[in-house]
Amino acid sequence: MPLDGAARRAFEAVLDPQDVLSDPVRCRVYECDGLTGHRVVPELVLLPRTAEQVAAAVRVCAEHEVPFVARGAGTGLSGGALPVADGVVIGLNRLNRILEVDPVDRRAVVEPGVTNLDVTRAVAQYGLYYAPDPSSQQVCTIGGNVAENSGGAHCLKYGFTTNHVLAVEVVLPDGSTVTLGSDTGEQQGPDLRGLFLGSEGTLGIVTKVTVRLLRTPETVRTLLADFPSVAAAGEVVSDVVAAGIVPAAVEMMDALAIEAAEEAVHAGYTIGTPAALVVELDGPAEECGSTFEQVRRICEAHGCTRLHIAGSAEERAAIWRGRKAAFAAVGRISPDYFVQDGVVPRTRLAETLDRIAAMSRSAGLRVANVFHAGDGNLHPLVLYDGAAGETARAEELTSAIAELCVEMGGSLSGEHGIGTDKACSMPKMFSRDDLAVMARVRDAWDPQGICNPGKVLPTPRLCGEPGKYRPHPLEEAGVIERL
Template sequence: MPLAHTFAAELRAVLGREHVLTEPEQLRVYDCDGLTGWRATPAVVALPGATGEVQAIVRLCAREGVPFVARGAGTGLSGGALPVADGVVISLARMKRILEIDLAAQRVVVQAGVANLDVTRAVAGDGFFYAPDPSSQQVCTIGGNVAENSGGAHCLKNGFTVNHVTGLVVVLPDGELVELGGKALDPDGIDLLGAFVGSEGTLGIATEITLRILRTPEAVTTQLAAFRSTDEAGEAVSAIVSAGILPAAIEMMDRLTIAAAEEAFHPAYPEGAESVLLVELDGVAVQVEEDAALVERICRDRGAFEVRVARDDAERALLWLGRKGAFAAMGRISPDYYVQDGVVPRTKLPQVLRRIAALSAEHGLRVGNVFHAGDGNLHPLVLYDASRGETDAAKALADEILVACLEAGGSLTGEHGVGVDKACSMPKMFSERDLASFERLRRAFDPDGLANPGKVVPTPRLCGEVPGPYRMHPLERMGVAERL
């Protein structure tokens, strides 16, 4: 049933009228995250400005049995912030204060709505940085990073979000406020902090986060290596790591992605390349210099026809702009694309890329590959045209790519999360006992199932009754009709 007007009135009493959204045109802004194929319109959007206000909202939801979904910047790519129809979206966008900078302890305490890159900006002048760097780091929020256990290009050396969160203030689904961890790197007791990070909003809402920051390295070198095939580039990745080198990042892009990035950002990637690697090394200057020489030799031995070192910070930034802007650049060459996220062992990269090429040909849809090659985290981009009825084919191809990852000994997701998009694929990787264990953990935090329901763990309704991803009706597209 639709939420009663009295519920919205109670929210306004807590937050103020301007921070409770109920008008249809306001709600439509929140009907999906970065995975636009799944959509639902919430009944109410609440915008708290402090932990106490989040707690008050959740208590109201618990009292009335109303499901809620926490949301950051909406950049997620698995439908993790997909609203529940007739439920509440709790947007943490107003909670963007840095609460404490403790350089002596190498810790920063932030509200959940702080943008990822703003943490580094706050400490860079003192010689520190925050390591996890999703491609959307200029806008994605730390709260969302915690929910998805986000990684980024530099997670190969420095680890994912879970390796950099030491403390959380959490509002549980019944409204209780708890603190997990603190400033210590390894707190005593059960690792509830590790359980919460990456739980995709199903265990509660993190409102304040204590982060570990690192010292800025003495030297950084960024190399670009161009190859005639993805096989050669994949072999170079394995050889670099096997040689005992641990780069800060190793990124790979294929010909299709290179073309899109060139058209959008003009990073001057080498002409004729079927694949390029971006290899970034950081650390003590002498070691970086030695490793860079070895990386160049390995790449040339594996067939690289050009190896280039960024001459300065401006050229390094341009090379990275092409890589980090690759998803957005796809709009230059395709009206629609579907982002997949799977993981394979590094040694299986050439094999899996060949399999993706075969699936692409079989389905008649192009696939652009751009990914964190160092840890085997693939981000194939399935290109399609929804106006030509290719949506189902794109989804089918993306699902088959996931199967190929699993068959190679990999996993369903590296950093984008499961959300609603891959929940029905969970039984392909986990047994019924595994899934039951996940559900027991979830119920221990949220016995009533109000926190981000329908995500991660599959349910019969989710996998059997939902007709599929949202498709905009032609009359909606023309602006003469609206979905209720």
């Protein structure tokens, strides 16, 4: 039901009235995240300026049983920040201060609205940086990175957000505030910090994050190599890892992804090459030089048709600009597209990509591939034209690709999360008992069920699961209907 007047007045009492948006036109800005195929206009948008205001707003939600969804920059790709039609969005962009930098102990304390790249910019003067680097790092926020446990191109060597967050201050769904973890990352009892990281905003709202900083590597070497086939590029990845080499990053792009990226940023990739690898090594100069030569020999042994070694920081930046522009650049070659996210064992990369190609042909839709080859984290982009009635077919293909990853011994998601997009596929990966335990944990944190409802776990009946019927947020918004 729509929010009553008492709830609206309560929100205006704990926030500045101008920070409570109710105009449907202004609220429409918040109707979706990067998964634009799902849209819901929230009843209100709240824009707190402090952690105390976030807690006060959540207490109002708890008192009036108003569902709420936290939102950062809106760059998520799984519908995790999709609003609830009769609920509120709590935007965290105004909590954007870097509160403390400790170069001695190599940590920083930041608010959730600080962008990923701004952390590195703030600590670069000390020879430090923040390692997780999603492709959207110029605009995505630390709060969103915590919610999704974001990774990025360098996660092969350096891990994900959870490996670089020591502590989080969290507003729980009842409005109380707790700190999970510590300045050292150590804590007594259950690892609640680890539980919260990657929970996709379903357990509370982060208001402060203590991150671990790393020393800037002494040397960085980057190459861009073309191959006659995706299979040949995949064999290079396997051989590099088998040789005991742990690159900072190993990224792969296929011909379609390269075409889009080159059209957008002209980074120097080879148009028409079936596959390209970006391999980066970092560390002590002597070690880096030796392993870099090994990687080059492996590339040549597998029929590399062109090998370009970045000779300067500018050339290295250009190579990465092409890779990180790929997602957005696909919009230049297709009116609409979905970005999927799944993980498969490295040894099954070629087999999985062959299967995806066959599924693409069967569906009559193009699929561009750009992904973290080093850890088997695929990002197939399904291209379609919504105006031509291809949306349903594209959605079916993206779901089938995610479930294929599970079939191959992998998982539904590597870093983009489950959100709304893949909740109905969760039974493909987890048993009924697994999902029941997850639901019990969630209920323990949020017994009212008001914190980002309808995400991650399959909604009964709508996803074909037995149980008491509960309307999905998309159904309540009139986007879908119950059969």
